[in-house]
Amino acid sequence: NCRFTRCNLTAARLAEIQTTRCEFEDCDFTRARLDASKHQSTSFLNCTFTNADLYGGKFERCRMVGSDFQGANLSSLKMEGGDWSFTLLRSQNLDEFDFSNVKLISADFAASSLKKATFQDAILTNANLTGAKLQKADLRGAEISGVNLQGVELKGARMNLEQALLFAACHGIVIE
Numbered sequence: 018n019c020r021f022t023r024c025n026l027t028a029a030r031l032a033e034i035q036t037t038r039c040e041f042e043d044c045d046f047t048r049a050r051l052d053a054s055k056h057q058s059t060s061f062l063n064c065t066f067t068n069a070d071l072y073g074g075k076f077e078r079c080r081m082v083g084s085d086f087q088g089a090n091l092s093s094l095k096m097e098g099g100d101w102s103f104t105l106l107r108s109q110n111l112d113e114f115d116f117s118n119v120k121l122i123s124a125d126f127a128a129s130s131l132k133k134a135t136f137q138d139a140i141l142t143n144a145n146l147t148g149a150k151l152q153k154a155d156l157r158g159a160e161i162s163g164v165n166l167q168g169v170e171l172k173g174a175r176m177n178l179e180q181a182l183l184f185a186a187c188h189g190i191v192i193e
Contacts, residue, residue: 052090156180 020040028048033055040060047065052072056079063083071086073093085105096115102122109129117137121144128148136159143163153173161180166187176184185192 018038019036020042021044022042024041024044026044026046026049029046029050031049031051031054033053034051035055035057036059037057038059039056040062041064042060042062044061044064046069047067049066049069051066051074052070053074054071055075055077057077058079059076060080060082061084062080064081064085066084066086066089068088069086070090071094072090075095075097076099077097079096079099081099081101081104083103084101086109087105087107089109091106091109091111091114094114096119098118100120101116101124102120104121104124106129107125107127109126111126111134112130112132113134114131115135116139117135118139120140122140123143123145124141125145126149127145130150131154132150133153133155134151135155137155138158140160141164142160144161146164146166146169148168150170151174152170153175154171155175157175157177157180159180161183166184171184182192
């Protein structure tokens with residue numbers, strides 16, 4: 018239940034830290050070690066995690082809105098629900114990640130690898146997937162309105178009928 022605003026946590030060693038209902042706003046976690054950390058109902062609003070190590074971290078019902086993860090190690094990271102809207106996740110290897118029930122409005126996944134990722138019932142409205150690889154990803158039930166699927170690698174991806182129609186429309190197919 019602590020609140021931190023504009024804190025400089027650059028290169029901080031926070032491995033295995035546990036937080037519950039804390040709030041971090043505009044904090045800098047550049048090169049911080051948060052491996053094996055656990056967070057429940059914690060907010061990281063507009064925080065910077067550039068080159069941070071979040072290996073094996075767990076985020077349950079957390080708000081990560083507007084946070085930047087450029088170059089961060091997200092290997093084995095787990096997320097359960099929560100709001101990751103407006104996050105910068107460009108060029109990340111997010112293969113086999115489970116984004117089920119996560120809010121990802123306007124999240125930036127450009128050039129990321131999302132092979133075999135699960136997005137069941139996620140909200141991806143207006144997310145940037147430019148150049149992303151979603152082979153064998155599970156998009157069933159995900160809200161994908163406003164997402165440009167042109168140029169996205171989707172071979173073997175699973176979609177429901179409504180999503181398939183949206184995909185066809187994006188590619189200029191006339192459905193009558």
